[in-house]
Amino acid sequence: MGKTQTTSIPILAPAASDTGSVRSKLIIMAVSTTFVALLSASIGMLLYDMRTFKQYWVDDLRTQAEIIASVTAPALAFNDSQTARQNLAVLKVRPQILSGAIYTAGGARFAGYTHSSRTPEYPARPGQPGYIIEGDQLEVWHSILQNGELLGTVYLRARFALGERMLDYAVILGGVLMASMVIAALVASRLQKGITTPLQAVTDVAREVVQRRDFSVRVPGHQGGEIGVLVAAFNDMLAEIGRRSHALQEANLTLEHEMQVRHRAEQALLLADRRKDEFLATLAHELRNPLAPIRTGLDILRIRSGDAQATQRATDIMERQLRQMVRLVDDLLDVTRINTGKFAIKMGRVELKAVVNDALEVVRSYIELHGHELVIDLPDRPVFLNGDATRLAQILSNLLNNAAKYTNRGGRVSLTARVEDQTLVVSVADNGIGIAPEMLDHVFEMFVQVDSTLERTNAGLGVGLSLARKLVELHGGTIEARSGGVGRGSEFIVRLPIVVEPEMPAKNTPATFITSESYRILLADDNVDFVNSIGALLSAMGHSVVITHNGPDALTAAARFCPDYAFLDIGLPKMSGYDLARGIRKLPCGSITLLVAVTGWGQEKDRQLAFEAGFDHHMVKPVRFEQIEEILSNRTLIKKVRG
Incomplete structure (x- = not known):
C-alpha cells in the first residue's frame, strides 16, 4: 500500500440559520424545560395564594363578627343601642372593613357603622349566617346568641382586593419567569459549546470523507471525557477503513466487543468507586477522634523533646489512642458493617474513669x-460498665464537643457522674446558648441543628447527638436533653446500667507476702525473646523470677518455687496452659498463687475457658509491661469468684 498524507479539517462553526442544529436543539430544550417547570410552579403558587388569601379574609372577618356578637349580646338584651354603636365603632382601627350593622331578632337594624363619611348602605333585612363575595367586597353574617336564644345578627362588609393581589403576584411571578428564561438561555448557550463544537468537527470530517472518499483526513484536537473517546474512536475507525475497507464488518464487530468490554469496565469502576467512598467516609468518621490526640502528642514530642515528663505523657496518650485505632481498624475489616453502615460494638467490662479519660483526650484541646472552664466530678469508687470502651468514650466526647461548640468563649462545661441503684447517671452540662422548648424533642434527630437562626461558625452537620443516642441505646441505656430555654444553657443526661459483682474474697496470703514489695514470679512462654525480656525487667525491679518454656518444666518449677504470681502462656509445648493451671492449683502452695493467662486468644469463650481452668486474670497479647505492673501493684486484686 502507498503512503497516504494525513490532513486535518478545520472546525467549522454551525450556520446561524441552521435551526435544526444540535446547538439550537440543546438551547431550545433547556429553555423549554425551564419555562414549563417555572410556569407550572407559578400557576400552582398563584392558585394557592388565591385560596389562602380568600380563606384568610373569611376567617378574619368571621372572627371579628364573632367578637362583636359576643360583646353586643348584653346591649341587645337590654335594648342599649348606644353601647352597640360604640362596639361597632371599634371597627375604625380596621380600615379594610367598610361598614357594619347589628340587627335585632326581628330583623330591624339596631345599630350601624361606616368607615367613610358617605351615606352608609345596609341590607334591609339580615341574611343567613355565612359569607358572600360580590366583586371586590366580602359580606359576613353572624348570629348573636345568648343561652341558646337568638338575640340578633351581626353584619360586616369589607374590601376584598383579590384582583389587585393577584395582579401584583402575577407581575412578580412574570418577572421571575422572564429573568429565569433569559438566564437559562445564556447558560445553555454557553454550555452547549462543549458538546456541539467537537460534534461539528466530526460532522465536517464525515462530510469530507463521503465527498472525497479520502480516509486519510482526521478530526483535530485532543478533547477529554466521553467526547474525546468518541473523537479518538472516530479517527481510529477512519484509519481502519482506510487500511482494510474490505473487512468493515469484522471491524464493526470488534468495535462492538470493545465497547461492551469498556462498559463492563466502567460499571466495575463505578462499583469500586462507590465502595471506596463508603469506606473512606467510615474511616474518616471513625479515626478522626483518635488521630487528634496522636497529632497533639507528636506536636508535644517536637516542641518539648527535652522535657522527659511531657514526652512520657505524650507517649502515653499516643499509645492509648493507638490502641483505639487498632480496635477501629479491626472493626473496619468487617465487610458486613461497612456495606450496611451499622455500628458493631464489642461488649466488655470497662471502668468509668478510663472511658472519661479517653473522651477527654479527644475534646480537651477543643475545649x-x-x-x-471544664469541671469533672466522678464517683470516688470504681464504677464498671458492660460495654464498648471506644463507643462509650465516643458518646461522652460527642456530648462534650457539642457543649463546647454551643457555648460562648469563656463558658463553663461540666461532666458529672453518680450511681443511682444499679444505674450510672452521667450529666454533661454547659451555660451556653441553650435549647428552645420546642426543640428538646428533636435535637437527637439526624441533621437537626439546635442553633438554626444564629450565625455560628462552629455549627456542624447535626449528626453528633443522633449518633450518641444510637450508641447509648445499643448499650441498653437512655439519653435525654434538658434546658431552661434559649440563653440558659443545656444539659444532657445519659443513664447506663452498671456491672454489679460480689466483693472479692481476700486471699489466704502469708504476712510476709503482704508486707513485702518483692514477689516470687513464674513466667512460662515458648516465645523466648518475649519471656526473657519481661523476666529481665521484673528482676531489675527486685522480684525473684523463674523462666520456663514448656508446661512440665513450669509445673516442676511451681512445686519447688511456690510463686506468688504465675504468668502462663496457653499454647505451651508438651502441656497446655489450661492443664498447667489445673496442675498448679493441686499443689500445696497453689491456692496462694495468682494465675494470669497470657495468650493471643481473646474471644469471650477463651476467657471463660481460662477462668474455668483456674486462672484469675486473662491478658491478650501483645502485653504491655504496664499491665503486668498494674497486677503486681494492686494488692487487692484477688482471684475472681468462680462458679
Missing part, C-alpha cells in the same frame, strides 16, 4: 481552644 481549651475556646477558653472554657
Whole structure:
C-alpha cells in the first residue's frame, strides 16, 4: 500500500440559520424545560395564594363578627343601642372593613357603622349566617346568641382586593419567569459549546470523507471525557477503513466487543468507586477522634523533646489512642458493617474513669481552644460498665464537643457522674446558648441543628447527638436533653446500667507476702525473646523470677518455687496452659498463687475457658509491661469468684 498524507479539517462553526442544529436543539430544550417547570410552579403558587388569601379574609372577618356578637349580646338584651354603636365603632382601627350593622331578632337594624363619611348602605333585612363575595367586597353574617336564644345578627362588609393581589403576584411571578428564561438561555448557550463544537468537527470530517472518499483526513484536537473517546474512536475507525475497507464488518464487530468490554469496565469502576467512598467516609468518621490526640502528642514530642515528663505523657496518650485505632481498624475489616453502615460494638467490662479519660483526650484541646472552664466530678469508687470502651468514650466526647461548640468563649462545661441503684447517671452540662422548648424533642434527630437562626461558625452537620443516642441505646441505656430555654444553657443526661459483682474474697496470703514489695514470679512462654525480656525487667525491679518454656518444666518449677504470681502462656509445648493451671492449683502452695493467662486468644469463650481452668486474670497479647505492673501493684486484686 502507498503512503497516504494525513490532513486535518478545520472546525467549522454551525450556520446561524441552521435551526435544526444540535446547538439550537440543546438551547431550545433547556429553555423549554425551564419555562414549563417555572410556569407550572407559578400557576400552582398563584392558585394557592388565591385560596389562602380568600380563606384568610373569611376567617378574619368571621372572627371579628364573632367578637362583636359576643360583646353586643348584653346591649341587645337590654335594648342599649348606644353601647352597640360604640362596639361597632371599634371597627375604625380596621380600615379594610367598610361598614357594619347589628340587627335585632326581628330583623330591624339596631345599630350601624361606616368607615367613610358617605351615606352608609345596609341590607334591609339580615341574611343567613355565612359569607358572600360580590366583586371586590366580602359580606359576613353572624348570629348573636345568648343561652341558646337568638338575640340578633351581626353584619360586616369589607374590601376584598383579590384582583389587585393577584395582579401584583402575577407581575412578580412574570418577572421571575422572564429573568429565569433569559438566564437559562445564556447558560445553555454557553454550555452547549462543549458538546456541539467537537460534534461539528466530526460532522465536517464525515462530510469530507463521503465527498472525497479520502480516509486519510482526521478530526483535530485532543478533547477529554466521553467526547474525546468518541473523537479518538472516530479517527481510529477512519484509519481502519482506510487500511482494510474490505473487512468493515469484522471491524464493526470488534468495535462492538470493545465497547461492551469498556462498559463492563466502567460499571466495575463505578462499583469500586462507590465502595471506596463508603469506606473512606467510615474511616474518616471513625479515626478522626483518635488521630487528634496522636497529632497533639507528636506536636508535644517536637516542641518539648527535652522535657522527659511531657514526652512520657505524650507517649502515653499516643499509645492509648493507638490502641483505639487498632480496635477501629479491626472493626473496619468487617465487610458486613461497612456495606450496611451499622455500628458493631464489642461488649466488655470497662471502668468509668478510663472511658472519661479517653473522651477527654479527644475534646480537651477543643475545649481549651475556646477558653472554657471544664469541671469533672466522678464517683470516688470504681464504677464498671458492660460495654464498648471506644463507643462509650465516643458518646461522652460527642456530648462534650457539642457543649463546647454551643457555648460562648469563656463558658463553663461540666461532666458529672453518680450511681443511682444499679444505674450510672452521667450529666454533661454547659451555660451556653441553650435549647428552645420546642426543640428538646428533636435535637437527637439526624441533621437537626439546635442553633438554626444564629450565625455560628462552629455549627456542624447535626449528626453528633443522633449518633450518641444510637450508641447509648445499643448499650441498653437512655439519653435525654434538658434546658431552661434559649440563653440558659443545656444539659444532657445519659443513664447506663452498671456491672454489679460480689466483693472479692481476700486471699489466704502469708504476712510476709503482704508486707513485702518483692514477689516470687513464674513466667512460662515458648516465645523466648518475649519471656526473657519481661523476666529481665521484673528482676531489675527486685522480684525473684523463674523462666520456663514448656508446661512440665513450669509445673516442676511451681512445686519447688511456690510463686506468688504465675504468668502462663496457653499454647505451651508438651502441656497446655489450661492443664498447667489445673496442675498448679493441686499443689500445696497453689491456692496462694495468682494465675494470669497470657495468650493471643481473646474471644469471650477463651476467657471463660481460662477462668474455668483456674486462672484469675486473662491478658491478650501483645502485653504491655504496664499491665503486668498494674497486677503486681494492686494488692487487692484477688482471684475472681468462680462458679
